[in-house]
Amino acid sequence: MIKPLLKGLGLTLRTFFTRPVTMQYPEEKMVMYPRFRGLHELTRDKEGKIICVACELCAAVCPANCIRVEPAEGPTHQRFPKVYEIDLLRCIFCGFCQEACPYEAIILRENYETANYTRKDLLYDRDKLFHAYQK
Amino acid sequence: MLAFVLIAIVKVLVVFTAMLLIVAYMTLMERKVLGHMQVRFGPNRTGPFGLLQPIADGIKLFFKEDIIVPHANRLIYILAPSVMVITALVSFAVIPFGDSVTILGHKVDMVVADVNVGLLYLMAISSLGVYGLVMGGWASNNKYSLLGAIRSSAQMISYELSLGLSIIGVLMITGSLSTVKIVGAQSQVWFVVYQPLGFLIFLISAVAECSRTPFDLTECENELVAGYQTEYSSMKFALYYLAEYAHILVISSLAVTLFFGGWQGPFLPPLVWFLIKVFIFIFFFIWIRATFPRFRYDQLMKFGWKVLFPLSLLNIMITGIVMSVIG
Numbered sequence: 293m294i295k296p297l298l299k300g301l302g303l304t305l306r307t308f309f310t311r312p313v314t315m316q317y318p319e320e321k322m323v324m325y326p327r328f329r330g331l332h333e334l335t336r337d338k339e340g341k342i343i344c345v346a347c348e349l350c351a352a353v354c355p356a357n358c359i360r361v362e363p364a365e366g367p368t369h370q371r372f373p374k375v376y377e378i379d380l381l382r383c384i385f386c387g388f389c390q391e392a393c394p395y396e397a398i399i400l401r402e403n404y405e406t407a408n409y410t411r412k413d414l415l416y417d418r419d420k421l422f423h424a425y426q427k
Numbered sequence: 428m429l430a431f432v433l434i435a436i437v438k439v440l441v442v443f444t445a446m447l448l449i450v451a452y453m454t455l456m457e458r459k460v461l462g463h464m465q466v467r468f469g470p471n472r473t474g475p476f477g478l479l480q481p482i483a484d485g486i487k488l489f490f491k492e493d494i495i496v497p498h499a500n501r502l503i504y505i506l507a508p509s510v511m512v513i514t515a516l517v518s519f520a521v522i523p524f525g526d527s528v529t530i531l532g533h534k535v536d537m538v539v540a541d542v543n544v545g546l547l548y549l550m551a552i553s554s555l556g557v558y559g560l561v562m563g564g565w566a567s568n569n570k571y572s573l574l575g576a577i578r579s580s581a582q583m584i585s586y587e588l589s590l591g592l593s594i595i596g597v598l599m600i601t602g603s604l605s606t607v608k609i610v611g612a613q614s615q616v617w618f619v620v621y622q623p624l625g626f627l628i629f630l631i632s633a634v635a636e637c638s639r640t641p642f643d644l645t646e647c648e649n650e651l652v653a654g655y656q657t658e659y660s661s662m663k664f665a666l667y668y669l670a671e672y673a674h675i676l677v678i679s680s681l682a683v684t685l686f687f688g689g690w691q692g693p694f695l696p697p698l699v700w701f702l703i704k705v706f707i708f709i710f711f712f713i714w715i716r717a718t719f720p721r722f723r724y725d726q727l728m729k730f731g732w733k734v735l736f737p738l739s740l741l742n743i744m745i746t747g748i749v750m751s752v753i754g
Contacts, residue, residue, distance in 0.1 A: 297719070304464045304718045314467045 329387045329400040332378055334421045342422060344397035346373040350389035358382035359389060376418035380406055401425060430533055438539050439520075446519055450672040451481035457713050464717040485665070493661040496567060503566035508663045511559030511670035515677060518552040521545035522680045523607045525690050525697040537690070537697070538607055545606040546598070549681065550591055553636070556674065557583045560645070563667070564655035575654025578724065579638055579645030585731040586635035586642075592739035593628035596621075596746040597685050610689030619686040624742045626686045628735055633678045635731070637671065640716035644724055679708035 315322060335343050346363035364374035387400050408414050462469025470477035495504060525537030542548050557580050564576020600621060601612045619626045635642040646654035656667045683689060683704040692700035
C-alpha cells in the first residue's frame with residue numbers, strides 16, 4: 293500500500309526537475325511543418341512580378357467562396373489580377389486554391405498569426421497578399 | 428518593564444509581517460512548484476520569475492466586488508473569515524525560531540511568547556479555527572457551504588485527535604509542554620529518530636488538518652462548488668486563503684519544532700536553519716498536492732478513526748514501554 297504512494301511521489305519529483313514543455317509564445321514561436329496551411333501568399337516570379345494570371349480557378353474551386361478575382365490586361369497583353377481579395381474570416385484554409393492553381397501563384401504558408409481587430413482588416417487585398425511574407 | 432513591552436511589541440510586529448510575507452510568497456511557490464511538477468512554468472510574467480505575482484493578486488482581490496449574499500447572517504458572515512485568520516496567525520506565537528540573543532543588555536528570546544503550556548495553547552487555538560469555517564458555512568445560507576462546513580468540521584475534529592495523540596510521544600520524552608524546552612531537548616538527536624511512527628501520524632494528520640489535497644474534502648470542487656467559502660468574495664475570500672496558507676506555515680513550523688530540532692543546525696544562523704526546514708515541509712505539502720488524488724469521504728473517516736487513531740495510541744504505548752524499560 294505504501295509502495296505505490298512513494299512511486300507516485302518519485303514520479304512527480306522527477307517531473308519537477310525536467311524542463312517544462314511550455315512554449316513561451318511571444319518570445320519563442322512554433323516552427324510549423326512545411327505543409328502547414330497558414331496565411332496565403334501571392335507568389336512572384338524571378339523578376340519579382342506577380343505570377344497570377346487571374347484565371348479565377350481558385351475562386352471557382354473555393355468551397356467557402358472567399359476569393360474574389362477581377363482580371364485585367366497588362367501593357368504586353370498579359371492577364372493579371374486587378375483585384376485579388378481573400379476574406380480570411382470566411383476562408384477555411386483548405387488549400388484547394390493552391391491545388392487548383394495552374395501556375396502555383398497562390399500558396400498557403402506557415403504564418404498563423406492573422407488575428408486582427410476589425411472585419412475590414414481581415415479582408416486581405418492583392419498587395420497585402422503579395423507582401424504577406426516580405427519583411 | 429518598558430523594555431519588556433517594547434521587545435514584545437517589536438517581536439509581534441516582526442513575526443506578523445514576516446508571516447504575511449511568507450504566506451504571500453507561499454502562494455507563488457505553490458503555483459510554481461505545481462507548475463513544474465506538471466511540466467509547465469507557472470506564473471512567470473509579472474516581474475522576474477513572476478516574483479510580483481502575489482502583489483498583483485493582492486491588488487486584484489482588493490478591488491473585487493465584496494458581495495454579501497442577501498439571506499446571509501451578516502454579523503457571522505463578516506466575522507467568520509477573521510476568526511480563521513486570527514487563529515491561524517496567533518498560533519505561531521509559541522514557535523521558537525532562533526536562539527536567545529542579547530540586544531543592548533536585554534536577553535531576547537527568539538519566540539513571541541515562551542509559554543510553559545505552549546503546545547496546549549497551540550492545539551487549543553488551532554481547534555478554534557474550525558469555528559471560523561463552520562460559521563462561514565452556516566452564515567452563507569447556502570447548502571454547499573453548509574455541507575462543506577459540516578464535512579470539514581467533522582474531518583478536522585477527527586484528525587485533531589490523532590494529531591494531538593501523535594505529539595504525546597514527544598511530550599513523554601521531554602516531559603514539558605514548552606516548545607522552547609522541546610527544541611532544547613533535541614540538541615543531540617532529533618525526535619524524529621525516537622518517534623518515527625509518531626512523526627508519520629503527525630504528518631498525515633497535519634495534511635488533513637490543513638485540508639490539503641488528499642484530504643481537501645472541504646472545498647472539493649466537483650461535489651461542493653467550493654465548500655464553506657462558496658459565497659465569499661474579495662478580501663473575505665483572500666482572508667480564507669491567507670488563513671489556509673498561514674495554517675500550513677504554522678503546522679510546518681510545528682513539525683520542525685517537534686521532530687526536526689527546531690532552529691538547531693550547524694554553521695548557518697538559527698533563523699536560516701529554521702526557514703530551510705520549514706520550507707522543506709511546505710515543499711512537501713505542495714509535492715503531496717501535485718501527486719495524490721482526493722480521498723472519498725467515507726475513506727477519510729475510516730482512515731482517521733480506524734487507522735490513525737489506534738496507531739497513535741499504539742505509539743504512545745510503545746513509547747511508554749520503551750521509556751520504562753530504559754529507565
